[in-house]
Amino acid sequence: MSRPVSLVAARRATFAIFVANGFGYGAWATAIPSLKAMLSLSAAQLSWALLAMSIGGVIAMQPASHIVQKFGGTGRTTSRMGYLYAAAVALPLLAPNLALLVIACALVGATICLMDVAMNAHATRIEADWGSAINSSFHAGFSLGGLVGTGFGAMLLSLHMPTHFLLLPSAAIVLATVVLAAPHLGPGDTEKREPGPIFRLPERSIALLAVVLTLCFMSEGAMADWSGIYLTTLGETPARAAAGYASFSAVMVMGRLCGDWVVQRFGRPTVIGAGCALAAFGLILATALPYFLVVVIGFAFVGAGLSNVVPCVFSTAAARASSPAAGIAEVSTAGFGGFLTGPVLIGAVAAAYGMRAGVGVIAAAATLAALVSLRLKTQR
Structure with a gap:
């Protein structure tokens, strides 16, 4: 074409x-x-x-x-x-x-x-x-x-x-x-709309998307902040511990490079749901079997799962909200709330119960994201 x-x-x-x-x-x-x-x-x-x-x-x-x-x-x-x-x-x-x-x-x-x-x-x-x-x-x-x-x-x-x-x-x-x-760049979206209040909660049409993004950002942020620390608590050196985040990042890049074909083939709601489920599986695997190779593979699953969740959530929010910018701003604000609360939550749980429990909390968040995303197919 x-x-x-x-x-x-x-x-x-x-x-x-x-x-x-x-x-x-x-x-x-x-x-x-x-x-x-x-x-x-x-x-x-x-x-x-x-x-x-x-x-x-x-x-x-x-x-x-x-x-x-x-x-x-x-x-x-x-x-x-x-x-x-x-x-x-x-x-x-x-x-x-x-x-x-x-x-x-x-x-x-x-x-x-x-x-x-x-x-x-x-x-x-x-x-x-x-x-x-x-x-x-x-x-x-x-x-x-x-x-x-x-x-x-x-x-x-x-x-x-x-x-x-x-x-x-x-x-x-x-x-x-x-x-x-x-x-x-071109003009892009230039349509004039009623902007509404500056500070507002996500619109009803994208509320579930905001919840999913918040939980996924908690998981994605955990990979940057805590993946290496988790591996060092298992006895790995800092150099070997870097393999956890490296596997997550590398697989995320590969997932996004083929993401357009995946979205066209299966649709955004399915990609969001399956991606959250795959990320949850990877985190559960890393928590249940705390061995170096298993954890690195688990974190790779997290990268594969989350790779296309964010672009799909952004595209869906832009289409469903009152304007593309408003939809992305509203779900992004909620998502960054996950970045803010995730590290604090993991740190608090890890201090009380150990790093495995901290990673387990993020596994629970990803699982909840997968469950919430099941309703996206029926929401319009």
Whole structure:
């Protein structure tokens, strides 16, 4: 099927935007240990900065649909938020003390989430114009960008770049990517709608999607924060423990690269339900049989299961809500609530009952997500 050249260019440009978003996030992740050492932060002090980033993102997501309306569409908003994100991503390493670090992290969280809402809303508009499911390929771009950004950050660390300047090259790459992609994004969704209140709960039509995303984000966040720690409690070295998150990330990338075909073949509700069930199975496996190889395989199942849940939830929310930006902002806000509460919940349970119990809590959350998703097929 032949498609307009402008639409093909818009798809490629949007993919590049997703790569840039993930690249900046991956580079930031590699810089965290250096930042902690540079400012002589305790684990508790660093957690305040990371919490500020999450809170800044959650707060910024609420008025996101209003900002899209104000800037005249998802395409224009995506590029402008990309510029802000590129400017903000290097700020934390320039902070001379904890107070300014907290402020810088809040700004980074706000810009990355505003960019996230805008680019996802734009992606759903392109997907609708394309006429078939392509949203997973955009999210594969984010995952690939994260992997490349992590590798780039590790290379800069190996070259002993001063910590203050560690994120400046990455910010420049993000900015250059956005500048090159922006002219080809297209207008996207420019329809004027009644924006409604700035702060609101998810609309009834997407309430179940918000619940599913919250529970899945708890599981996805746990992989980043706790997979390595879980393996070290089983007696593995930190180097071997990294295999848990590596297996999760690598399989997630592969899942997203073939996700469009999977969605077209089985439909979004089925992919969401089956993905949550597969993630739950992987977590239960890792909890029930705490052996290195079994845990790594279990975490790979989690990556395969969750790989296409988020793009499917975003596409479905954009279609069912009052506007694409509003739907994505509302479910994303709920989802990031899972990122905020998940680590705290796991830590509390692990402190009282051990890490296996902490991972078991996330397995229960993924199982609940699978059960809730069963109702998505009947909800309209």
